[in-house]
Amino acid sequence: MGPRTTITPRMGFATDAIHAGQKPDPSTGAIITPIYQTSTYVQEGLGKHQGYEYARTENPTRSALEANLAALEKGVGARAFASGMAAISAVLTFVKQGDRVVVTEDLYGGTYRLFERVLTQFGIRFSYVDTSRTEEVEKAMDNDVKLVFLETPTNPILRITDLRAVSDLAHRFDARVVVDNTFMSPYFQRPLELGADLVLHSTTKYLNGHSDSIGGVVIGARQEDVEHLGFVQNAAGAILSPFDSWLLLRSTKTLALRMERHDKNARALAAFLSKHPKVQKLYYPGLPDHPGHGVAKKQMSGFGGMLSFDTGSLEAARRVLEGAKVFSLAESLGGGRKPQLPPCNDDARIHPGRRPPTVRRDGRLGSTLSRNRRRGRSRGRSATSPG
């Protein structure tokens, strides 16, 4: 194995998922990439090494994973981080003081918390926009915007952004486009093919799929961006461990099969919930009356495993969540144990006074329904269910 495992082969998705980035271990022939649990590498002479110097900078297990994920997202390279939030933090190093970032307004609460409570302190400005309406993005653009941060489908109400249209628009202003693709996985949506510059994941979710690791990854369309992310890995140090990298390499081998089944289950659940008299509103892009259905069909090859629904009251939501027999009441998604979660408020919530306007307007994400789930304080009135 060289300093960077090559990304080839590029065949069908399921085949790439099993093979890309992985060669038998050169020292033993082990068919599965070993966990290189080492902090450093012996040098034959001063500065004479086999491409690996120090494990914060490079690790063969992590390199194999990065090559694997780059192949699945059709990027030129990838960098793996200690969590989805660490990956998002790394992406935000593409902007500097005074720059503005246009952000999907209905997005994971932890991302909002990072932007508003950490990064605004460094003079970065954020504008939250309903990016499912391309005209709203257009209104928000000017030459100060250096990054457009998209989440599609959104967490929790599954709004869909037209990735091709928004990427073309952002590029007219020389802004980079980054897409949080956690909900779809590269199996159903590949934003780089639709014009985005960077794509990221909380690998904690579908990519891992077994609820046994926290991680994040950023995949780039351009070599210089991937090199910058490698620099940030080394400089800031929030890297994915060899063991977590190995777990993910194990997981991506079944990604295609798992995503097919998540999709099938969510379709069946949506069909059931859409007829249920007690469900007031169902959010699922696979339904023909979902406002993003047309765009979803164009840019995604499936609708994924996520849906959310409004039960009308906190009490009803609590009954659904606490009464379920197979679904566990837990944070997260994408694992086989089917966690279900009330999008409740806590430190990741969007502060009512600063809530993006369209969220206030439609009244759905008020103080009773917010992004995500923390320590069981379920003040939400809707239930979100990974298929």
Ligand SMILES: Cc1ncc(COP(=O)(O)O)c(C=O)c1O
């Ligand atoms: C869409 C999305 N992005 C990012 C994250 C953050 O990922 P992590 O928990 O791995 O830091 C989450 C976590 O739930 C998420 O749902």
